[in-house]
Amino acid sequence: xxxxxxxxxxxxxxxxxxxxxxxxxxxxxxxxxxxxxxxxxxxxxxxxxxxxxxxxxxxxxxxxxxxxxxxxxxxxxxxxxxxxxxxxxxxxxxxxxxxxxxxxxxxxxxxxxxxxxxxxxxxxxxxxxxxxxxxxxxxxxxxxxxxxxxxxxxxxxxxxxxxxxxxxxxxxxxxxxxxxxxxxxxxxxxxxxxxxxxxxxxxxxxxxxxxxxxxxxxxxxxxxxxxxxxxxxxxxxxxxxxxxxxxxxxxxxxxxxxxxxxxxxxxxxxxxxxxxxxxxxxxxxxxxxxxxxxxxxxxxxxxxxxxxxxxxxxxxxxxxxxxxxxxxxxxxxxxxxxxxx
Ligand SMILES: C[S@@+](CC[C@H](N)C(=O)[O-])C[C@H]1O[C@@H](n2cnc3c(N)ncnc32)[C@H](O)[C@@H]1O
Numbered sequence: 001x002x003x004x005x006x007x008x009x010x011x012x013x014x015x016x017x018x019x020x021x022x023x024x025x026x027x028x029x030x031x032x033x034x035x036x037x038x039x040x041x042x043x044x045x046x047x048x049x050x051x052x053x054x055x056x057x058x059x060x061x062x063x064x065x066x067x068x069x070x071x072x073x074x075x076x077x078x079x080x081x082x083x084x085x086x087x088x089x090x091x092x093x094x095x096x097x098x099x100x101x102x103x104x105x106x107x108x109x110x111x112x113x114x115x116x117x118x119x120x121x122x123x124x125x126x127x128x129x130x131x132x133x134x135x136x137x138x139x140x141x142x143x144x145x146x147x148x149x150x151x152x153x154x155x156x157x158x159x160x161x162x163x164x165x166x167x168x169x170x171x172x173x174x175x176x177x178x179x180x181x182x183x184x185x186x187x188x189x190x191x192x193x194x195x196x197x198x199x200x201x202x203x204x205x206x207x208x209x210x211x212x213x214x215x216x217x218x219x220x221x222x223x224x225x226x227x228x229x230x231x232x233x234x235x236x237x238x239x240x241x242x243x244x245x246x247x248x249x250x251x252x253x254x255x256x257x258x259x260x261x262x263x264x265x266x267x268x269x270x271x272x273x274x275x276x277x278x279x280x281x282x283x284x285x286x287x288x289x290x291x292x293x294x295x296x297x298x299x300x301x302x303x304x305x306x307x308x309x310x311x312x313x314x315x316x317x318x319x320x321x322x323x324x325x326x327x328x329x330x331x332x333x334x335x336x337x338x339x340x341x
Contacts, residue, residue, distance in 0.1 A: 001145040004258045008104045013143065015104060016259045022072055022105070030262050031245040033139050034223070034289070034329055035075045040319035041138075041293075042078025045221075048296035049079065049134055050086045052219060056341070057132050063091050064133035066214055068099040068125065069140030073113045080118045095120055097128040125210050135214050136221040141272065144207070146199035146242065146265045149181065150174055151192040156185040159197060170255045188233055198233060198240040199265045205275045212279030212340070220281060220338040223289065226267030241266035269336055276338050284337040290330030292337075293323055 005011045009020060017023040026036030034041040049065060057063050070076050076098050083090050096119045100106045103123070110121040122128045148159035157174040158181075164171040177185065184200065211220065226232070232241075244251040246261035254263045273283055294301070297320065304313055324330040 001254065001263055004254065004263055005143065005145065006102070007259070008102070010259045012259055012262055014102070014259075021108070025071060025074075030247060032248075034323050034333065035071075035078070035138055037322050037329070038315070038319040039078045039082070040316050041323055042075050043082040043316070044293055044297045044300075044320075044323075045075075045136065046079045046082030046086065047300070050083060051296075052134060053091070056219075057217070058091075060132045060217075061091075062093040062095075062130060062132075064095050064097055064128070064130040066097045066099060066125070066128040066130075066133060066135045067137060068135075068211070069137045069143065070098045070100075073098055073109060073116075073119065073121075075138060076113065076119050077116060080116060084118075090118075094118060097122050097130075099123075099125055099128055125214060129214055131215065132217040133215050134219045134221065135211060136223070138223045140224070141201065141204065141207075141222065141267045142224050142226070142264045143262075144201050144203040146201045147181075148240070148242070149177065149185065149198050149200060151190075151194065151196040153194075154190065156181070156188075192235050193238060196235065196238050197242075198237070199242055201265065201268065201271065204268075204271050205278075208272060208275035208281075209279045212276065212281050212338075215340065217341055218339070219284075220276070220336075222267075222272060222336040222338070223292075223333060224267045225332045226269050226334055228286070229268055229270035232266065232268045232270075267334075269334060272336055276336075281338040281340055284339050286334060286336045288326075288331050289333035289335060290324045290326055292335040293320070293330075 003011060006014045008014050010016055012023065015021060023029055025031065025033055053063055065079065067076055076096050080096050098109070098119060098121045100109050100121050101124050106121060106123060113119045113121060150157050150159040152174055156177050158177050160173050160175050161170050162173040181200065239252065242254065242265045244254055244256065244261045244263050246257060251261065269286055276283065309317055322328050
């Protein structure tokens, strides 16, 4: 999964798009994200950022927003553009830092954002560090490689990729479970049907430990689709959540069209919360995107209540409905808010 997604020049996110560039997200790509719905997601986040800044950070000299997984910088542009229009929202020493650790993608991202002086592309979370600020990521963790676990013959085993020499193609095999998962499957128990397959994301713990070091005081907003653990590992979820996306169609074969289809898994938010607690962050809340956006957009929603919206408001309302309606993106996407104060 790591290679299929990230191998430089070949992986889906490694620059395997036209001309060695990034693959588009949204209508012309393989899947939609809240960012690709339009500028409303960033616009609402900007209002929330301004509110948090005024309430908690205004006495600080510098204020940064750090984003990771920002792809081509679209959300960065939307947020910085919207902050610029909110009176007094931007302190003089505000900076938006976009983390891009992959050297072969760094230059083109920095060049593409050169017209935005408030946005700086940085090569690591450590390079984005500040005394205070807000971290955010949208659909970063669902793109982290996962390990597959399978319940076979009454035991948990690891499902691994092997090479079928006769067919000259990758194939599946199973192997004894690595010791590092013993405690986890001990917690899951054995009440699962034969061939039950699920995932664990080993990258969350080290990533959270690093991301938690960003600020002495700050907020962390992790937006993604996923479940809490009890829901994630329900015995009825027999095929797990690993899915592939190409041309807006979901598939389940990660060996197909390697480097040309997205491979993703839902996020176990309990794992993220546990890692955050170990890293010294406090949970503020885990909520769905609907509740998060409705509360962040409340002043705007009240301002348009009872009048026929036109122009920019009408477009914003359409996008807001897509982002917040439970049957669209409002319920499947969650927002985990963490803090250190
Ligand atoms: C599903 S896409 C989401 C893109 C964008 N945030 C959006 O919502 O439209 C996941 C993005 O995370 C990026 N990514 C994955 N691992 C990363 C890492 N360690 N650091 C920075 N970006 C990463 C991928 O390259 C890809 O652009």
